[in-house]
Amino acid sequence: MDLRVENLSHRYDDLDVLRDIDLEIKTGEIVCVIGPSGCGKSTLLRLLGGLEQPSEGQVLQVGEPPAGSLNPLTYVFQDFALLPWRSVEGNVSLVLEGHNLPAEEMEARIADVLSRTRLSDFRKAVPKQLSGGMKQRVAIARALSVNPAVLLMDEPLSALDSQTRELLMDDLIDLWEREKFTACYITHNLAEAVRLGHKVVVLSRRPGVIREIVHIDMPLTERNLSNPQIAAIQQQLWEMMRAEAAAADTELADS
Numbered sequence: 001m002d003l004r005v006e007n008l009s010h011r012y013d014d015l016d017v018l019r020d021i022d023l024e025i026k027t028g029e030i031v032c033v034i035g036p037s038g039c040g041k042s043t044l045l046r047l048l049g050g051l052e053q054p055s056e057g058q059v060l061q062v063g064e065p066p067a068g069s070l071n072p073l074t075y076v077f078q079d080f081a082l083l084p085w086r087s088v089e090g091n092v093s094l095v096l097e098g099h100n101l102p103a104e105e106m107e108a109r110i111a112d113v114l115s116r117t118r119l120s121d122f123r124k125a126v127p128k129q130l131s132g133g134m135k136q137r138v139a140i141a142r143a144l145s146v147n148p149a150v151l152l153m154d155e156p157l158s159a160l161d162s163q164t165r166e167l168l169m170d171d172l173i174d175l176w177e178r179e180k181f182t183a184c185y186i187t188h189n190l191a192e193a194v195r196l197g198h199k200v201v202v203l204s205r206r207p208g209v210i211r212e213i214v215h216i217d218m219p220l221t222e223r224n225l226s227n228p229q230i231a232a233i234q235q236q237l238w239e240m241m242r243a244e245a246a247a248a249d250t251e252l253a254d255s
């Protein structure tokens with residue numbers, strides 16, 4: 001299933017947040033969205049997921065969700081959003097419980113996603129026993145357990161220290177290489193965008209309009225920042241962001 005955003009604009013009262021967004025998220029691709037603070041990235045994600053309706057335009061789901069999908073769109077948040085009193089498997093099963101699945105299917109789904117996120121040995125652990133990176137892996141496992149068509153990821157690595165972020169990026173690439181998922185991935189971090197994005201959407205400051213969509217054809221496994229092509233794309237993104245970010249900072253400081 002693809003997501004197609006057509007002519008989307010959004011405002012809160014008299015605050016114009018997003019304007020004339022046209023975007024396609026195709027099956028099997030990771031689309032990163034970058035842009036200065038307050039330009040409407042999280043709002044765009046909520047509109048994609050149907051948590052809010054756009055003031056104008058539409059978000060279309062094109063085609064069928066994958067077989068066995070319990071939920072076509074599912075979120076992964078920066079703060080993990082785990083229930084502290086539930087174990088790893090309990091946090092994953094939480095999103096499966098309302099679906100009347102046979103016990104064997106529930107177990108198969110939990111075992112599959114814990115294996116894919118390398119958490120099988122930690123299924124009885126509770127969140128306070130886990131590192132930040134492992135907590136986010138639980139959140140990713142939980143999101144994948146419903147076999148979503150599109151993962152909506154809102155700065156999933158930004159609460160983590162830089163080494164953990166690197167490791168989790170490797171994990172995400174590995175996960176994608178083994179079973180291609182589709183994602184819209186919001187980030188402030190240009191290094192993440194060039195490592196993970198098949199497309200990088202650059203939004204202007206508010207009201208967010210698409211300044212550019214940069215396609216990166218290089219396989220995810222070959223990308224690293226010592227690769228000159230990747231470094232050059234990151235530099236190109238930074239130059240696009242720089243003026244917008246500086247202007248947005250001034251506006252926020254003035255308000």
Ligand SMILES: Nc1ncnc2c1ncn2[C@@H]1O[C@H](COP(=O)(O)OP(=O)(O)OP(=O)(O)O)[C@@H](O)[C@H]1O
Pocket residue numbers: 012015017035036037038039040041042043044206
């Ligand atoms: N429910 C809401 N009601 C009113 N204004 C809102 C609401 N949600 C967001 N906004 C405003 O819309 C603008 C865009 O917010 P949003 O969180 O989408 O930006 P963002 O690009 O994700 O920001 P950041 O990078 O800082 O997380 C901001 O000015 C914010 O204050």
